[in-house]
Amino acid sequence: MSKKKIFGIAVVGVILGSALTLGVAQFMYVTGGDGFCKSCHSMTPMYESYLQDVHGGKNKVGVKAECAACHLPHDNILKYAYKKSVNGIVEGAITLFGDPEHKDWEAHRKNRADFVFDSGCLSCHEDLQSVSAKNQKAFLPHKDYFAKNINKKCVECHENVGHKNLGFHLKKFSDSLKK
16 A cells, blocks of 8 residues: 555544544533533423522632533543443433433432532542641541541532522422422
């Protein structure tokens, strides 16, 4: 094979590989934000409570944590992509073939540790350990966590993080379905 042909194949390969990589990255970004997640009717109470929380932009600077920031692992890109794919398939199947509007979301909240990842929390709150060490009020509750003396996840102590008054919004949503 001639050098020109090899070079041409390499250029085409780089262009196709770059386009595919950028396309996948854009797809991951677009499907990770609240705009995509709120498109399902059953997510209305979660979205409304998220908008009232500091993580949903209700803070002094208006910074928002996108849904994927909390609900996907951030310690490894392969785990992130795998979990996003599995979640997408499962949630899509539930939305299309299940009955998500009548799911007992309040009972489901007890499993929140399965749907929120510490690596997501710590990707934004990466200085938590050093800041906590300087503040006794913040240090004491986190001391055992950082020393790995306990096997708890962030949301097991911070039960309502990310979705302010979620119970109220779930009840309102459930009541609206009964009408």
